[in-house]
Amino acid sequence: xxxxxxxxxxxxxxxxxxxxxxxxxxxxxxxxxxxxxxxxxxxxxxxxxxxxxxxxxxxxxxxxxxxxxxxxxxxxxxxxxxxxxxxxxxxxxxxxxxxxxxxxxxxxxxxxxxxxxxxxxxxxxxxxxxxxxxxxxxxxxxxxxxxxxxxxxxxxxxxxxxxxxxxxxxxxxxxxxxxxxxxxxxxxxxxxxxxxxxxxxxxxxxxxxxxxxxxxxxxxxxxxxxxxxxxxxxxxxxxxxxxxxxxxxxxxxxxxxxxxxxxxxxxxxxxxxxxxxxxxxxxxxxxxxxxxxxxxxxxxxxxxxxxxxxxxxxxxxxxxxxxxxxxxxxxxxxxxxxxxxxxxxxxxxxxxxxxxxxxxxxxxxxxxxxxxxxxxxxxxxxxxxxxxxxxxxxxxxxxxxxxxxxxxxxxxxxxxxxxxxxxxxxxxxxxxxxxxxxxxxxxxxxxxxxxxxxxxxxxxxxxxxxxxxxxxxxxxxxxxxxxxxxxxxxxxxxxxxxxxxxxxxxxxxxxxxxxxxxxxxxxxxxxxxxxxxxxxxxxxxxxxxxxxxxxxxxxxxxxxxxxxxxxxxxxxxxxxxxxxxxxxxxxxxxxxxxxxxxxxxxxxxxxxxxxxxxxxxxxxxxxxxxxxxxxxxxxxxxxxxxxxxxxxxxxxxxxxxxxxxxxxxxxxxxxxxxxxxxxxxxxxxxxxxxxxxxxxxxxxxxxxxxxxxxxxxxxxxxxxxxxxxxxxxxxxxxxxxxxxxxxxxxxxxxxxxx
Numbered sequence: 001x002x003x004x005x006x007x008x009x010x011x012x013x014x015x016x017x018x019x020x021x022x023x024x025x026x027x028x029x030x031x032x033x034x035x036x037x038x039x040x041x042x043x044x045x046x047x048x049x050x051x052x053x054x055x056x057x058x059x060x061x062x063x064x065x066x067x068x069x070x071x072x073x074x075x076x077x078x079x080x081x082x083x084x085x086x087x088x089x090x091x092x093x094x095x096x097x098x099x100x101x102x103x104x105x106x107x108x109x110x111x112x113x114x115x116x117x118x119x120x121x122x123x124x125x126x127x128x129x130x131x132x133x134x135x136x137x138x139x140x141x142x143x144x145x146x147x148x149x150x151x152x153x154x155x156x157x158x159x160x161x162x163x164x165x166x167x168x169x170x171x172x173x174x175x176x177x178x179x180x181x182x183x184x185x186x187x188x189x190x191x192x193x194x195x196x197x198x199x200x201x202x203x204x205x206x207x208x209x210x211x212x213x214x215x216x217x218x219x220x221x222x223x224x225x226x227x228x229x230x231x232x233x234x235x236x237x238x239x240x241x242x243x244x245x246x247x248x249x250x251x252x253x254x255x256x257x258x259x260x261x262x263x264x265x266x267x268x269x270x271x272x273x274x275x276x277x278x279x280x281x282x283x284x285x286x287x288x289x290x291x292x293x294x295x296x297x298x299x300x301x302x303x304x305x306x307x308x309x310x311x312x313x314x315x316x317x318x319x320x321x322x323x324x325x326x327x328x329x330x331x332x333x334x335x336x337x338x339x340x341x342x343x344x345x346x347x348x349x350x351x352x353x354x355x356x357x358x359x360x361x362x363x364x365x366x367x368x369x370x371x372x373x374x375x376x377x378x379x380x381x382x383x384x385x386x387x388x389x390x391x392x393x394x395x396x397x398x399x400x401x402x403x404x405x406x407x408x409x410x411x412x413x414x415x416x417x418x419x420x421x422x423x424x425x426x427x428x429x430x431x432x433x434x435x436x437x438x439x440x441x442x443x444x445x446x447x448x449x450x451x452x453x454x455x456x457x458x459x460x461x462x463x464x465x466x467x468x469x470x471x472x473x474x475x476x477x478x479x480x481x482x483x484x485x486x487x488x489x490x491x492x493x494x495x496x497x498x499x500x501x502x503x504x505x506x507x508x509x510x511x512x513x514x515x516x517x518x519x520x521x522x523x524x525x526x527x528x529x530x531x532x533x534x535x536x537x538x539x540x541x542x543x544x545x546x547x548x549x550x551x552x553x554x555x556x557x558x559x560x561x562x563x564x565x566x567x568x569x570x571x572x573x574x575x576x577x578x579x580x581x582x583x584x585x586x587x588x589x590x591x592x593x594x595x596x597x598x599x600x601x602x603x604x605x606x607x608x609x610x611x612x613x614x615x616x617x618x619x620x621x622x623x624x625x626x627x628x629x630x631x632x633x634x635x636x637x638x639x640x641x642x643x644x645x646x647x648x649x650x651x652x653x654x655x656x657x658x659x660x661x662x663x664x665x666x667x668x669x670x671x672x673x674x675x676x677x678x679x680x681x682x683x684x685x686x687x688x689x690x691x692x693x694x695x696x697x698x699x700x701x702x703x704x705x706x707x708x709x710x711x712x713x714x715x716x717x718x719x720x721x722x723x724x725x726x727x728x729x730x731x732x733x734x735x736x737x738x739x740x741x742x743x744x745x746x747x748x749x750x751x752x753x754x
Contacts, residue, residue, distance in 0.1 A: 002022050002059070003058060004021055007054045010051060011038040023592075025591075026569065027580070029596075036533070041069075065528050078506055101446060129418055170404055173401050177398045190395075205372055207365060208364050210303050220344060293345060310323045317371040322363075469501065514553075589614075590612060596610065600629075601633065628723060636698045
C-alpha cells in the first residue's frame with residue numbers, strides 16, 4: 001500500500017506543496033484545473049524527471065504491488081489510431097482446484113517473503129555490529145599512525161588522510177608481511193639515510209698517510225762534535241764546549257787572528273787546529289741534521305695542508321669535533337718538536353728525541369674508516385634507492401604489525417564470529433528467496449494453463465451490451481494476445497467512435513486490466529488502483545454504471561482474500577462522488593479505512609484539505625461551501641453563476657437576466673459582465689489553464705451576486721447559505737421562508753403550464 005504522497009514544485013504546486021496520508025479507500029474531490037491530474041500522473045509515472053521533487057512513500061512492511069492508474073493520459077495511450085489494442089490476460093473460471101492451488105502457492109510465497117523481511121532486518125542489525133567492530137579497529141590503527149607519523153610518514157604515503165585505507169593496509173600487512181623485525185631505533189636510523197639524506201653519492205675519505213720515520217732520524221740523537229785526535233780535542237771534550245767553540249770558529253773569519261770572544265790575539269796555528277777539529281765529517285753531520293729538520297717540517301706541514309679538509313669541510317658521518325681536537329694536539333706536538341730541533345740545530349752536540357704523533361694519526365684513521373663504512377653504505381643505498389625504499393617500507397610495516405598485534409587478533413576473532421553469523425543469515429535469506437521464486441514459478445506455470453485474453457473480450461462485450469453500446473464490440477486480433485474494435489459487420493471501428501464511446505470502452509478496458517494483466521505472469525499480483533475522473537463525456541446513465549463497477553472494486557479492496565490492496569478516486573463531479581462514496585447506514589460518517597480530501601486552487605496554487613467526514617453532500621450545498629471557504633478562487637465567478645442557475649432557474653424557473661433588468665443602469669454593466677464571464681469560463685477550465693485571480697474583481701462580482709438575491713426578495717436564503725444566521729431558530733425560519741419562496745415559484749410555473 002501507499003502510505004503517503006508528497007507533491008511540490010510541479011504544475012500548480014509550489015515549493016511547500018501538499019502531503020496526502022492515505023487509507024485503503026481514498027476520495028479526492030476538486031474542480032477542474034485544481035491539480036487532480038497532476039496527482040494521478042505522479043502515481044502513473046513517478047520516474048518522470050518533472051516529479052523529481054515529489055515522493056510516493058510505501059507503507060513499511062507492505063509487500064510489492066503493481067500500480068494501475070486511469071486518467072486522460074491512460075485513455076490517450078491505450079486508445080489511438082492503431083487497429084490493435086494490447087490484450088488483457090485473465091484467469092479462466094473452469095478450474096477451481098487449480099485456482100485454489102495457485103492461491104495456496106502464492107500464500108506460501110508471501111510467508112517466505114515475511115521470513116525474508118525478518119532475515120533482512122537481522123542482517124541489517126548484524127551489519128551494524130560489524131561496522132561498530134570495524135570502526136573501533138579503524139580508530140586503534142589510526143592511533144598507531146598518529147604515534148609514528150612524524151618518523152615514518154614516508155612509509156604511510158597515500159594513507160595519511162584516510163582512516164579506512166590505513167586500516168585496510170594494516171590488515172593486509174598483518175596477513176602477508178613476514179619480514180625481519182627491527183627496533184624503532186634501527187628503522188629510524190635507516191629512515192635518515194633512505195628518505196631524509198641527500199640522494200647524491202659521497203666520495204670516500206682517503207686514508208691518512210704520514211711517514212713516522214721522519215720523527216725518528218738518527219741524526220737527531222747523534223752528538224755532533226769535532227775530530228778527537230788533535231791536541232785541543234781533549235780540552236774541548238772535557239769542557240763540553242764543542243758547540244761554543246764551533247760558534248766561535250764560524251766568527252773567526254775576518255778577525256785577523258783576534259779571538260771573537262775575548263779579543264785577545266790567538267795562538268799561532270790555532271785557526272788551523274780548529275779547522276782540523278771541525279773536519280769534513282763534522283760538516284756532513286751538520287748538513288744531514290739541517291736536511292732532516294727541513295724534511296720533518298716539510299712533511300708535517302704537508303700533512304696539515306693535505307688533511308685540513310677534514311675539519312674545514314662538511315663531510316657526512318665524520319666526528320668533526322673529535323678530528324679537530326686531534327689536529328690541535330698534533331699541531332701542538334709539532335710546535336714542541338720544532339723547538340727541540342731548533343735547540344739541536346744551535347747545539348749540534350745535543351741529543352734529542354721528538355714526540356711522536358703516530359697514535360693521534362691512528363685515531364684519525366679509525367674515524368675515517370668508520371665514516372667510510374657509512375659512506376659506502378650510503379652510496380650503495382643510492383645505487384639501489386628504489387629497492388632500499390621498498391625494503392625499508394616493508395620493514396616499517398612489519399614493525400607496525402607487531403605494535404598492532406593485540407588489537408588485530410581481538411578484531412579478527414570478533415569479526416570472524418560475527419561474520420559467520422551474518423553469512424548464515426544471508427544463506428538463509430538466499431534459501432528463502434529460492435523457495436519463494438520456485439513457488440512463484442510454479443504458480444505462473446499453473447496460471448499459464450488458465451490465462452487467456454478471451455475472457456476479457458467476453459466480459460467487455462457483455463458490459464458494452466448491458467450498457468446499450470451495441471454498434472461495436474471487441475474481437476481477437478490477428479496478432480495473438482491483442483484486441484481490435486469492430487462494427488457488427490466486422491469492419492474496423494477504431495476511427496469512427498464518438499468521444500463518449502472511446503471514453504467508456506477505455507474505462508471498461510482499464511477495469512478488465514486491473515482484474516488481469518497485459519503480462520501473462522502478472523495476472524494475480526497485489527495491486528493498487530487510482531481512478532481520475534472516469535465519467536468525462538458520459539451521460540448520466542453510464543455514470544451510474546461506472547459508479548457501480550467502482551463500488552464493486554471497493555468491496556474487493558476491503559476483502560481480506562483479494563489481491564486489491566488500495567483504491568484512490570479523484571473526481572470533479574459531485575454526483576459521481578456521492579455515488580462512489582456512499583456507505584449504507586453511515587450517513588456522511590467516514591469509515592476507519594477511508595480518507596476524504598478536497599483540493600482547491602487559490603492564486604494559481606493548489607492546496608488540499610482533509611476531512612473527518614464526507615464533505616460532499618449535494619452539488620448545491622457544495623457550491624455555497626466553496627463560495628464561503630474560498631472566495632478568491634479563479635472559479636468564484638463560475639460558482640456564483642451555477643448557484644444562480646440552480647436556485648432561480650432549476651427551482652423557480654426564474655430567468656436571472658430578468659432580475660438584472662430590474663437593476664439601475666450603472667449596475668447592469670457589472671451584472672452582465674458577471675454572467676458573460678461565467679458563461680464563457682464554465683466550459684474551458686482544465687489542469688493547464690492559467691487565469692489570474694483578481695480578488696478586487698471577485699469582491700465586485702460578489703456584491704452583484706448578493707444584490708440579485710436581495711432585489712428578488714430572497715435575502716433570507718442568501719444569509720442562511722452564507723452562514724450569516726447563527727441560531728437554530730433563525731436558520732429554521734430562513735429555511736422555511738426559502739421553501740415558501742420556492743413553492744410560490746413552482747406554483748407560478750404550474751399555472752403557466754395550465
